Amino acid sequence: MHKEHTLTKNQQIIFDLIDKSPEPMKAYSILFNVQKKGIKAPLQVYRALDKLVKIGKIHKIESRNAFIACHNSSCRVAKATAFSICEICEKVTEISSAGLSKYLANFKDKDGMKYSKYNLEFFGLCKKCR
């Protein structure tokens, strides 16, 4: 059993927004959307995002500078993430494949080193766009 993090007000507002979004959200788009709830400055957004990433509630899509809610109960730690990204419609899906995560968690580089943390982004065309 892992520890549940109680989100603060700002964290909850921002998580809810991202969680409801069908697509990854960018920081300033988040800011725009939560201004009516009293979150007025970029830092307030970035601080909440940092924390949410740290506890694994959301992930950052590095190639897009955007954030997506985690729907994969197995990666609460935010340390091993994989996504597929459509290069046309920008749809992003978190990949949850036991085989893939096992392979990557066990991967050793030339020096025999293992890495417990990674981020993988696949690019292609989604079903709709093909």
Add this chain to the structure above:
Amino acid sequence: MHKEHTLTKNQQIIFDLIDKSPEPMKAYSILFNVQKKGIKAPLQVYRALDKLVKIGKIHKIESRNAFIACHNSSCRVAKATAFSICEICEKVTEISSAGLSKYLANFKDKDGMKYSKYNLEFFGLCKKCR
């Protein structure tokens, strides 16, 4: 045999700089370093970087917004990249593993879709920092 790209003056200057650097370089650091050679504006740097990335001479380390020269003859196409990143000293190494690239090139998601393009970033501590 693949086509050799003849670099333009700006592209060559910027590639040489990145290629000689022991660590990934950021765009504005590149700009600072090439100003004495007549490249004065960010756009001149970004345009060269875009092209160099496209032809696979350099790669972008997405999580660091930095650029590294490719020393892996097998990924000229810039479509399948993997790196290890030290979270302390920020050393970045391009991973060239036939097994890994084969596994990822053949990976199919839940819908049976394959992806020919991907970027993978491993995080950990390098030998020196452990």
Add this chain to the structure above:
DNA sequence: TACATAGTGTTATATTATAACAATTTAAAT
């Protein structure tokens, strides 16, 4: 209570990246 840790609100600023436009160079195609 006292202390430490985390979160907040705010202003200002740093860093990363692109828009828009005019001119020039390069490589092909006729």
Add this chain to the structure above:
DNA sequence: ATTTAAATTGTTATAATATAACACTATGTA
């Protein structure tokens, strides 16, 4: 050789992304 298209350049301005610094408040814990 001349025309044409594509790529590159130079330039100014601006957009988008992210952090520094400071004073203050809330929360948990000893």
